Amino acid sequence: MFKDMHNMEEPLILCNVWDASSAKLAESIGFLAIGTSSAAIATNLGLEDGENICFEELLMTVRTIVNSTHLPLTVDIEAGYGETPEAIVNNITKLVKLGVVGINIEDSNVVGKSRKLQDEVLFSEKLKEVKRRLIESGIDVFINVRSDVFLLNIENPVLSSINRIKRYQRAGADGIFLPCLVDSDDIKAIVASTSLPVNVMCLPELPCFEKLKTLGIRRISMGNFAHKVMLTALSSTLKTVKKEGSSKGLFT
Template sequence: MTKFESFAALHVPGKPLILFNVWDAGSAKVAERAGAKAIATGSASVATAHGVDDAEGLPIVLALANAERIVAAVELPVTIDFEGGYATDEEALAGNMAALVATGAVGCNFEDQVIGGEGMHAVAVQAGRVAAARRGAGPDFFLNARTDIFLQAKPDTHDQAKADAAIERAHAYAEAGASGFFVPGLADLDLLAKVCAASPLPVNFMAFPGAPSAEAVAAAGVARISHGPFPHMLALKAFEDAARTAFAE
């Protein structure tokens, strides 16, 4: 079984793959040592570690170099948070995906928000982008299509209409060649269960402080749980606390 196949096989609804997101080769080795089944980066964590802003503030050459170092550091399959693919043009996007595959990564997150702008790409436009990403990445790469519907709306506005809009995108992205469907920001278990039941793709939930438990979201049908920027934030907080103690001595 290839790393592509073994990684895809880890996505089981009701028994989700747990990804504790890393930011560099060192944190990837720690996650592997701690018992990870796969390694995933978080774009915000990688950007912060490089001293730049998220939303593709990190130059693509550095993003690719960081991915290559992480892949070389561990034996596990590695998926990269590749944001919007660093391109709007479909041919450029396909080329960037091919470059990501060349690092040895087996998958990536690919989001539908407009990087550097407002809102999200229209469904048809993003489906075309997913198709271009698939052309560049090849048939086996795990293309985790992310929708920002729930991140861009306050939790108290999350309703059936937004869930229906997400389900529409899940079907469009699946038809375009996506492998998974990521719904960060959605924490309403009833809506999450509806999305999981209707999605043709395995659904990825993002854990955060105060979110429903892994057991609860697994019961909703989630196949993958990632932790986004929060592991890096936790590490930085521990570092800062220790530094303040040292400086106060």
């Protein structure tokens, strides 16, 4: 069912959530599916994005979200929370047992404060082995591969992305996510290069959803921006309360 959502007439608008309250809100508004934001979850725990929370903490958050909504949930597992295919599959298995229907996995790693692309051949081999083990175990989960070529401003990003996408498709990816892909011509070229559904992320420069539909985009996600908007609104309210010396700002 979740895979079919990437073949609807309209692009799948994925609401990114971080806890039970945001998940329930997304469901009440009418979103068809939700996905976790690793950055938002990390921020809620006072940490930076980049697998700085332990996998058990992620599982705990996912459990509360699954128990709070009927919407299909895909989980951002960053680089997989494991060095080997076996470890990554073990983590995915735990998520699927909770009711998760999809995962995002990145072809970059955060080392210290820096994010770097993994070698595309090595990542493809790892992905292929992950997919093989999942099939062997009878686990059906949508694997959305996030490629960070545009995010990291790699030279010739369109060509580099297309080369990676071809490898990832052969390795068993079900979808491709390219954060910071916003240019219409770039989107058109990348969509034309693959039969996989292409996922983009909301940014100020991103074309409107109707335009993205005509360009062939199948999935649109929000990253951690909804969470940032909420914190910005809270900050504004608290500043008003402090400045006015009154609680009225909490109720306007």
